[in-house]
Amino acid sequence: DVKVTQSSRYLVKRTGEKVFLECVQDMDHENMFWYRQDPGLGLRLIYFSYDVKMKEKGDIPEGYSVSREKKERFSLILESASTNQTSMYLCAIGAGTEFYGYTFGSGTRLTVV
């Protein structure tokens, strides 16, 4: 089975802290994604990466950055956490086609206080 592992299930951070969310995959897949999920807004794409050191902004990149130094690891960085970044963060890998689907991590529920 494909594994997408997010380092923390629950995280509480203070406003202004630098926060790192880690995602590791075991499928050697090129495409990795970071989404946030909020009630009433659904899932929204923050950043994605299609190869090592390659990254593209998604729909809501403000306040976030990413790092992909190795193919299996994709990190989401909150440079200075704010309360409006309290959310569920989901990492995913995949091609989104009928034959190469999508696998999600179990999510990190981040609370910024």
Add this chain to the structure above:
Amino acid sequence: KNEVEQSPQNLTAQEGEFITINCSYSVGISALHWLQQHPGGGIVSLFMLSSGKKKHGRLIATINIQEKHSSLHITASHPRDSAVYICAVGGTSYGKLTFGQGTILTVHP
């Protein structure tokens, strides 16, 4: 207007009922995905389809490419089917998905 619209947003059913969730999209796609998320749980992929119909147990997914519409059916619904069902469409750009808002399904015993 969202690129992916689901209906209904909330659905309540009695155990055993036949359930239909609809998804309409306005963009070109390579595939449509139906996803399931139980309360407090992660997201799992139920179906990926680009044409026709797929069946897995009590779940059936159909897609009409010309009408840009898909349906997810659950036959003989059960309380364990209670979850959020999410429709997502994938284009051709690096596998990015665009998601619907989700349908909250509650099945009562």
